[in-house]
Amino acid sequence: MTGVRVEIVRSACAGYANCLDVAPEIFDLDEHDVAVVSAGEFPAEQRQLLEDAAHRCPAKAIIVTDAD
């Protein structure tokens, strides 16, 4: 199965922190209150969790795509 790539659009993130509710082990906020992810790619079984986090982001700052 194809892995999942997660990208944060830093200019869009407003620190809603909703992603932390969904996947606190994957997302965090940096000293500028902008979301960061713990890795660039994740295994396919975490796709649903990551897409939920993207869905819950009011700023649409989380982009989930297939890894190469």
Place this chain on the structure above:
Amino acid sequence: MTDSVDPLMVDPDNGIISREIFVSQDVFDTELEQIFARAWLFIGHESQIPEPGDFFNSRMGTESVLLTRDSEGEIHVLLNSCRHRGMKVCRYDEGNTHDFVCPYHGWSYSTDGTLVSVAGELFGVPHYRAGYDRKLDRSQWGLIPTAQMVNHHGLIFATWDPDTPSFDEYTGGFRFWLDNLAANTAGERGRVKALRGVQKWRIKANWKFVSENFLGDNYHGPTSHSSVDAVGLGPGGKEAPTRHGDNKKPRSIGSTSFFDLGHGGVTTAGYAWGYPEFEDENMTTYFQQRWQQREQRLEAEDRPIGGLGPSTMFPSMSLHAGAFPRALIVAHPVGPTETEVWRWFLVDDDLPEDIESWLRRWYLRYSGPAGLVEQDDMENWDYATDASTGTIARRYPYNYQLGLGMASPSEVLDDAVESSYLMTEENARNYYRRWAALMSGASWAEIDQARGGK
């Protein structure tokens, strides 16, 4: 603002109404509190929001509300004002979205059931961790929903007051007019759709002039609309005079008033005229068939054949419930001498394309800001309001004595009185009786107790 108005301002029993209620800022402010925050108000038509996520930006009184359909298909009416600093969370007339992100500070509300448990709930605020330490209780700061909402065969109504009587109780026998508005030309309820594009414009008139005009004012037709009647475009139809001064005897269509509910119509529940003849024979044949279907259906469903003409549901929604036209207008208050009027046109949801097109053009020529008949009325409403604002003018009340003491109980409806002569101000007198009852500040229970029956 005052809590209530001087009861001497309106004297329906004697047909005397003070001009103050049409021009006073105090009275206007009280109307917002005692009438628009309590009455059932029209919000929009279900066909305007067919899909999950669809919204229509509507209005209740002076306030913006969002008519929305959530991800589960349920309809909601939400106050369009952010709970943080009051900014309109949505500034579009209509569209599709589940997220309403406030453009001021970014507070985000949703109608998506996967994000929130209640439609309109706050599901995100910027800097929730850094700024609020994740302690803000988002469940307590959602968009304000109306207290009650009803979908009456596709017509959506709502009220802010949890104590307002049920919609059925509030409308009484007037529901037959609403049923006709919601029905296609064959009488099937729930089978109409709103033509795209609600027309909105402002007039320098008190909002009650609009409501009163359609409520039962058959009196103004021959004078105000004689020129549009003369060229064959007016409300008189084939019976109308063909030139100035050529007034024929008025038809005995009667006039119905819902004595203590305040609604009214210019025709009775028992009277209906058939559909008109058209230049296009196919249209004439089509609508004759539809009329026959309508007669059979209404008889089978025990619904009265009439209730088709212009009418008003208290306080501010007026309608033409027949097909020619089938339209509604809502008079939204802006100030004592300014009103924003919104007009919808409704057509059968299964009309042949050429007939729908013909109707659309005819409706637009008849009503709305460019409609010839509406322009006649707007002249009157504007000038009457303006000429009533002066110091001297305000000392003298309006006369509502037409048909005083000439109404009798309806034989068809148990909560209405009818006038056998079509020109009467009985409807207006009863509308202002209802208006005064609400404006007194009395509770719904007190108002109900005081109802005298017909």
